[in-house]
Amino acid sequence: MRVLIIGSGGREHALCWALSASPLITKLWCAPGNPGTAEVATNVAIEALAIPELVAFAREHAIDLVVPGPEAPLVAGLADALAEAGIRCCGPSAAAARLEGSKSFAREVAAAAGIPIPRWECFSNAAEARAFLSRRGAPIVVKADGLAAGKGVVVAETEAEAEAAINAFMEDGSLGEAGRTVLLEERLEGEEISLFALCDGEHAVFLGAAQDHKRAHEGDTGPNTGGMGAYSPPARFSPALTDLAMGSIVRPALAEMVRRGTPFRGVLFAGLILTEEGPKLLEFNVRFGDPECQALMLRLHSDLLPGLLAACDQELGAFDLRLRNTASIAVVMAARGYPGTPVRGGVIEGLAEAAKVPGVQIFHAGTAWREGKLIANGGRVLNVCAEAANLQAAREAAYRAIRMIRWEDGFYRADIGWRALAAEA
Numbered sequence: 428m429r430v431l432i433i434g435s436g437g438r439e440h441a442l443c444w445a446l447s448a449s450p451l452i453t454k455l456w457c458a459p460g461n462p463g464t465a466e467v468a469t470n471v472a473i474e475a476l477a478i479p480e481l482v483a484f485a486r487e488h489a490i491d492l493v494v495p496g497p498e499a500p501l502v503a504g505l506a507d508a509l510a511e512a513g514i515r516c517c518g519p520s521a522a523a524a525r526l527e528g529s530k531s532f533a534r535e536v537a538a539a540a541g542i543p544i545p546r547w548e549c550f551s552n553a554a555e556a557r558a559f560l561s562r563r564g565a566p567i568v569v570k571a572d573g574l575a576a577g578k579g580v581v582v583a584e585t586e587a588e589a590e591a592a593i594n595a596f597m598e599d600g601s602l603g604e605a606g607r608t609v610l611l612e613e614r615l616e617g618e619e620i621s622l623f624a625l626c627d628g629e630h631a632v633f634l635g636a637a638q639d640h641k642r643a644h645e646g647d648t649g650p651n652t653g654g655m656g657a658y659s660p661p662a663r664f665s666p667a668l669t670d671l672a673m674g675s676i677v678r679p680a681l682a683e684m685v686r687r688g689t690p691f692r693g694v695l696f697a698g699l700i701l702t703e704e705g706p707k708l709l710e711f712n713v714r715f716g717d718p719e720c721q722a723l724m725l726r727l728h729s730d731l732l733p734g735l736l737a738a739c740d741q742e743l744g745a746f747d748l749r750l751r752n753t754a755s756i757a758v759v760m761a762a763r764g765y766p767g768t769p770v771r772g773g774v775i776e777g778l779a780e781a782a783k784v785p786g787v788q789i790f791h792a793g794t795a796w797r798e799g800k801l802i803a804n805g806g807r808v809l810n811v812c813a814e815a816a817n818l819q820a821a822r823e824a825a826y827r828a829i830r831m832i833r834w835e836d837g838f839y840r841a842d843i844g845w846r847a848l849a850a851e852a
């Protein structure tokens with residue numbers, strides 16, 4: 428099989444690493460990729476949103492399967508353009524990618540499918556949003572309707588905070604068109620879990636679950652980020668809860684998408700909250716999470732490639748994907764300044780030694796080569812990951828490897844997995 432992965436982050440390096448181990452692979456490309464993907468695939472200098480160029484490349488190189496990492500090309504119609512060219516893509520059509528591209532659409536689908544969700548209201552008029560806020564009060568969650576690169580959700584403790592978010596999103600246009608419509612949602616209490624399912628339109632296969640750490644600093648403090656680390660499996664996410672979430676959230680959503688004539692194919696990421704009333708859906712994403720994917724790929728026992736093909740060919744009905752009964756962790760090393768403006772250009776050393784720690788895999792995200800030296804070239808720069816028999820051992824291995832990496836401008840959270848360890852204790 429000739430496979431093209433789209434994207435340039437740690438998630439895409441982890442996907443390249445997992446797929447490069449498949450005996451079915453004859454050639455693997457990554458567009459545009461990063462220095463880490465170049466170790467296991469051939470990088471192609473085409474950006475993830477350059478849809479005509481990606482389709483032309485896939486045609487010219489007789490690609491059998493395209494695997495998009497990020498959501499933006501899917502929302503922009505990459506899978507549709509590839510389908511027109513007769514090329515398999517393990518990702519949803521633009522119509523189905525609206526599950527991530529529009530939060531109000533996802534809420535409508537969830538409501539029609541009877542999926543448990545927080546109470547919500549949608550506004551495209553700021554004065555009406557403010558009036559609802561003054562009736563309802565805080566705490567409340569303000570969500571931009573469109574894609575906002577992780578910046579579109581404010582969990583407001585006070586009415587003033589919520590009003591500031593409404594004004595910034597809807598009137599000041601701080602998120603562009605993505606924030607002109609907002610949702611005001613009930614804030615639920617509970618642990619948040621990322622659940623992944625591989626879907627072929629009709630059938631869904633559980634791909635694993637992880638817990639992300641969204642805040643920049645220890646103890647879940649500081650600004651929101653794209654994710655500073657993840658571990659799998661999450662504490663308190665039992666097989667019974669998995670079955671409940673697959674049966675009450677993922678499968679009803681697929682059935683509703685079929686009913687609407689826009690079946691969902693690809694990786695469905697259900698952002699769940701475990702409330703006292705059971706799991707509820709906070710959001711759908713139409714791709715793997717980053718850094719959750721990195722943690723999941725370490726535990727994956729099955730060859731991922733046949734699963735992705737089965738999702739494209741509507742053959743998941745009789746399919747099974749296995750994860751090892753181990754624990755894994757992904758710790759993000761970010762550049763000082765992230766999630767604001769990161770310091771770029773700092774030299775990174777010691778990766779080869781760090782990667783020799785048993786159980787450790789290091790995935791690149793925002794790195795680049797300059798004059799023969801590896802440098803930081805983004806906000807989230809490296810993912811130091813480990814798999815072991817239990818979370819404590821995986822954590823020790825990952826942090827041991829981190830301490831061997833020399834990079835002056837880097838920072839990381841030293842408490843990834845703290846909820847699970849606290850639960851065990």
Ligand code: GLY
Pocket residue numbers: 639653654712715716717718719
């Ligand atoms: N880590 C969260 C996300 O990928 O959206």
